[in-house]
Amino acid sequence: MTKKYKKLFDLSGKVAxxxxxxxxIGASIAEALAEFGASVVLSSRSKEAVDEVANKIQENGYDAMACECHVGEEDHLKNLIDTTLKKYDKIDILVNNAGINPVFDRLENADEKLFNKIMDINVKAAFKLSNMAMKHMKNNKSGSIINIxxxxxxxxxxxxxVYSISKAAISMLTKSQAKEWGKYGIRSNAICPGLIKTKLSSALWQNEEMLELWLKDLPIRKAAEPEEISGIAVYLASEASSYTTGETFNVDGGYMIN
Ligand SMILES: NC(=O)c1ccc[n+]([C@@H]2O[C@H](COP(=O)([O-])OP(=O)(O)OC[C@H]3O[C@@H](n4cnc5c(N)ncnc54)[C@H](OP(=O)(O)O)[C@@H]3O)[C@@H](O)[C@H]2O)c1
Structure with missing residues (x-):
């Protein structure tokens, strides 16, 4: 029997x-894309930390490289694109995952500096990096952007x-990208995770009271591991999602039902 459908998820020859x-979540998505065949360029503010993840991927027999990139710095974004093109000559998949939530506080206590910081990292960086990658995807008449x-x-x-405002903006950025760039063969989709056990959300899931409050009405009564986001990312990166664009996918244990 031919494996017509399994091939839909094959990322061999793709550059992410x-x-x-x-x-x-970002490390897990990078590992998953590599395991499905993509060459993956990992990035964060810490070259040492991304080197470690990239080395692990290589040790498992897959292709990866690391690049230092603070997404709030325009020259870092340009360097990330240039480094990728220098090594692989194209960009097929862009996952805008870097994100921050530096405070838990009421809106009226958030000053403009904090507002700008969250917007710069969570929204503006994805907007700018997508615009840079888009030019190359357009030339190839193909590309998949995944916004977290x-x-x-x-x-x-x-x-x-403020974090919520930034994430609402990212979901709308996704729809706008899909609408404007579909004609160039570029798809854009967003993943909306619920509570995932990472450093960013540790104040929620490491505090028993907060965790209980979150899980009380959640249909799947647990906080998820980062790996539980990777499957949808592979789907959105691959040909399996060729007719999917402008959509936001909740991966949240049923949180949005309530
Ligand atoms: N965890 C959750 O429950 C949850 C839920 C919904 C959405 N999300 C979203 O998922 C994404 C990933 O978060 P996570 O939960 O996996 O958090 P995490 O474990 O804290 O990871 C955040 C990643 O972003 C990088 N980063 C932070 N600031 C950066 C910057 N200025 N430039 C470049 N990289 C930067 C960090 O690397 P360095 O520190 O090495 O730079 C790290 O790799 C975020 O967009 C977040 O908003 C998470």
Whole structure:
């Protein structure tokens, strides 16, 4: 029997950039894309940390390289694109994953500096890097952009106001990219994780009371591991999702049902 459908997920020959891939969801997505055959360029502010993940991927027999990239720095973004093109000559997949949530506080306590910092990293960086990658995807008449948004962008929690605003913006960026760039063969989709056990969300899942509150009405009564986001990322990166664009996918244990 021919394996017509398995091939749909094959990423052999594809080149992927994943921002914020030194740990957590980004590292797991990078590992998964590599395991499905892609050459993956990992990046974060710490070259040492991304080197470690890239080395692990290589030791497992897959192709990866690391590049230092603070997504708030324009020259770092340009260097990430240039480094990728120098080594692989194209960009097929871009995962805008790097994200921050430096505070849990009420909206009225957030000053402009904090607002700008969250917007710069969570929204502006994805906007800029996508625009840079898009030119090369357009030339190849093909590309998949995956933006990591959040359920917080649809249903805000107290204390996460500015973060929620940034994630709502990323979901709309996704729809705009899909609408404008579909004609160039570029698809853009967003993943909205629920509570995933990473450093970013540690204040939630490492605090028993907070965790209980979160899990109380959650249909799947647990916080997820980063690996539980990787399957949808492989789908969105691959030909399996060739007719999917402008969509946001909740991977949240049923959080958005409530
Ligand atoms: N965990 C959750 O429950 C959850 C839920 C919904 C959405 N998300 C989203 O998922 C994405 C990944 O977060 P995570 O949960 O995996 O958090 P994490 O484990 O803290 O990882 C964050 C990643 O982003 C990188 N990063 C932070 N600031 C950066 C910057 N200025 N430039 C480049 N890289 C930067 C970090 O690397 P360095 O420190 O080495 O730079 C790290 O690799 C984020 O967009 C987050 O908003 C997470």
């Amino acid at each position: 950039i994943v921002t914020g891939s030194s740990r957590g 948004s959040s359920v917080e962008g649809q249903k805000p929690d107290k204390g996460l106001g």
